[in-house]
Amino acid sequence: MSGATSTNQMLYIGLMSGTSLDAIDVIAVAFSPALRIAGTLEHPFPDRLRHQLEALIEHADHVSLSDVGRLDRELANTYADAVSALLSETGIRPDEVAAIGCHGQTVWHQPDDDAGFTMQLGNGAALAALTGIPVVNDFRNADIALGGQGAPLVPAFHQAVFADPTINRVIVNIGGIANVTLMPAAGQVTGYDTGPGNTLLDRWCAQHLGKPYDDDGTWAASGETDDALLETLLTDNYFAMDPPKSTGREYFNQEWLQRYLNSVDEERQPADVQATLAELTAVTVSRAVQNSAADSEVYLCGGGARNADLLQRLSRHLAPLPVATTGTLGIEPDWVEAAAFAWLARARLHSEPGNIPSVTGASRPAVLGALHAP
Ligand SMILES: Nc1ncnc2c1ncn2[C@@H]1O[C@H](COP(=O)(O)OP(=O)(O)OP(=O)(O)O)[C@@H](O)[C@H]1O
Numbered sequence: 001m002s003g004a005t006s007t008n009q010m011l012y013i014g015l016m017s018g019t020s021l022d023a024i025d026v027i028a029v030a031f032s033p034a035l036r037i038a039g040t041l042e043h044p045f046p047d048r049l050r051h052q053l054e055a056l057i058e059h060a061d062h063v064s065l066s067d068v069g070r071l072d073r074e075l076a077n078t079y080a081d082a083v084s085a086l087l088s089e090t091g092i093r094p095d096e097v098a099a100i101g102c103h104g105q106t107v108w109h110q111p112d113d114d115a116g117f118t119m120q121l122g123n124g125a126a127l128a129a130l131t132g133i134p135v136v137n138d139f140r141n142a143d144i145a146l147g148g149q150g151a152p153l154v155p156a157f158h159q160a161v162f163a164d165p166t167i168n169r170v171i172v173n174i175g176g177i178a179n180v181t182l183m184p185a186a187g188q189v190t191g192y193d194t195g196p197g198n199t200l201l202d203r204w205c206a207q208h209l210g211k212p213y214d215d216d217g218t219w220a221a222s223g224e225t226d227d228a229l230l231e232t233l234l235t236d237n238y239f240a241m242d243p244p245k246s247t248g249r250e251y252f253n254q255e256w257l258q259r260y261l262n263s264v265d266e267e268r269q270p271a272d273v274q275a276t277l278a279e280l281t282a283v284t285v286s287r288a289v290q291n292s293a294a295d296s297e298v299y300l301c302g303g304g305a306r307n308a309d310l311l312q313r314l315s316r317h318l319a320p321l322p323v324a325t326t327g328t329l330g331i332e333p334d335w336v337e338a339a340a341f342a343w344l345a346r347a348r349l350h351s352e353p354g355n356i357p358s359v360t361g362a363s364r365p366a367v368l369g370a371l372h373a374p
């Protein structure tokens, strides 16, 4: 360790690649004496790797173990490139970094049955060896082993950095899947996955416009919400389930949507379907927020916070609650999740719990993550 960097000012790197497969988010953060962001970088997925991961996620029943193993390793190589790019851009040395918190790429998430598990790829041993930095990964399985959902895990971080003992706050993360963290001024923090965030919007947009996402939601804004279709989508069991609950692309995907589209007789204009999917995200998130105190402040993060159409819909449903982004609280919306996994790596190194049982349903708080020494 360098003389300039005392232990409590050490940096932690957070590496996040979420369900959208849009990019790898990398952040370097110090948590003491105060939260300080030392660098951020959005690292692209090599096209080939992204296509292989898409194929693995969408056709999970038809992949071989050698494919899984190879992708696990190739992802680690790409994560190492991302870390190395951040270090060279910021001038941060590996010995200033206490650990990398690597979420990994979720390829399956099935916490609920007797043999519940979740699987994130991105070989931790290889990443540690390639970067020379300790790596913490596999954050979710310890919570599932204790009967929890293994998700969402970001609420503990939200509580640590965004909670206020005098104000009711709600954090809404709109990634591929959307999740909420309800933080009453007094009382227990709760939170759960509300359902689709961007994932159905992205897939429908790719299918009809050949673009990875509906920039600013302009296509959705050009359509009309189809109330009958919206009502049908809202009958899905997931939305009625009580929390704790979590979900992923193995549930909310193109087949899910197609099943409901087939169940309604009429043909829909693609733009109207897009508008309806945007409304589905807005309605399901709003219903979750409405379980919080009536005077709650709402803060958005995740890529969906950049979607102007979605923001408008959310603000309309949430009115009169004030809606802002987490930027107001000191972390720009694109970096909250990556910062959370840096924070969870720090918690692992300090043997502090990373889950909140009232969120995940685990039987107790647990130290999360597997540690790989370089
Ligand atoms: N300008 C924009 N207009 C519309 N949508 C956007 C815009 N920028 C980003 N997005 C949406 O945000 C998504 C990426 O969000 P994010 O990185 O938070 O999700 P993620 O990687 O799936 O993370 P999570 O782990 O939370 O699921 C994109 O796939 C896209 O749908």
Ligand SMILES: [Mg+2]
Pocket: 016, 017, 018, 020, 021, 022, 023, 024, 025, 303
């Ligand atoms: Mg992302």
